[in-house]
Amino acid sequence: MDRAVHDRGGWPTDAPIDRSEHDLADWELLTDALVHVLAGKGLMNVDELRRGIESMPPDEYERASYYERWLYSIETILTEKGVLAPGELNA
């Protein structure tokens, strides 16, 4: 059955599961806060956040950390809605 890159439960692999934890960096805390603010303002919801993450190219998804995926999604969804201009965050 075809499945998207995020839908990984049951994928055969010999690689051990990485259970390591790390202290969250400031940008990670701010990214989390940003999503809550955007949700509170009605600009973006958690289902859109997930859909944006799932739209990542598979190789980029694999390289990205948890909150890097969130950032990708925030930019994707807000650009789609016209809140951000295309490339605005690259300026």
Next chain:
Amino acid sequence: MTYRVGQRVRIAARPHEGHHRTPAYCKGKTGRIERIHASFPNPETRAYGEDGLPEKRLYSVGFNPDDFRVSVDIYEHWLEDAE
């Protein structure tokens, strides 16, 4: 269709383009309703800027392979009666 706790159900095996919350590994598998959570806005439409109405009922479905037990939250429209 509404399902009751203990009822045997099969997870629909249909493909779905776009966001949905049914993991591939349980599609087509048969399990048992463990719990009825509540109804929630449908993430499949809410993920595209819609309001997600009508709400869909969410169940916990238990699968019991020989060596470990798995519980997955599945929306009602992904369930089929398997009694």
